[in-house]
Amino acid sequence: MKDIALITGASSGIGRQYALQLAARCKGMILLGQREEALTSLAAELGDQGVEVHCLVEDLGTTLGVARTLEAIRQKGPVSILINNAGFGNRAVLAECDLQLQQQMIALHCSASVALCRGALPFMREAGRGTVINVASVGAFLSTPTAAVYNASKAFLVSLSRSLAEELAAEPIAVQCLCPGYTRSDFHHRRDYGDVDLIAIPDSDWMSAEQVVTESLAALADEAAPVVVIPGEHNRQRARQQLQAQLDAL
16 A cells, blocks of 8 residues: 655755655655745656655744645645654854744744644554654754754654654554754755854765665664664764763763
8 A cells, every 4th residue: 555645844855855765655745845846846756756746835833834734634645654854953052042043943843743743643543554754863962052952852853753652652653763964955055054164074974865864764664673763873873972971971
């Protein structure tokens, strides 16, 4: 039985790669983003593979954007794969930050993800199968100056996913929290990301969006895989070191 997937942040990067790599197993997709031209181009590519695509140009950081997306779940579903990938970063010292921007980040990463899980899960339960992937960040495990709110919002997704997996342990619904590190996409080039010297980051620290999604889906196919998936050994090592330091400090 083929799936219907809802992918947020599908215009580029990781979201776009999920759409491409899941195309063979999907009969339909709801693609959400804020760049209509990019969504339309992706929809055409998927349509050539026999996937029926519905594009939504919405801002999930707003109440209206969430409401319209929930309506799409009801009208264009039933959604059996939910990928909460929409997000953005902003590097700023908290005492000097744009508070409205930080609140928008929390609304998008946290509140919207909860709302879409709540909207999709009843349909997955009724169908007796489903998958939820919440895209967080390796930053969820790190203490990074100028990224306090971003990292905290991603830590929220880690905790949400782990608890949700426990709630659904007796049901055929898989939950994964993907925590990538530096990924080559336009994520770091947004105007509101902040002043960060990306050239100073070693090439070895970067992964392609294709690599990140390939690791995610490989873990999803492995029943023994953990809920939290960190692509790239260098990223896993960073997370382990930070977590060990936190444990040692207790």
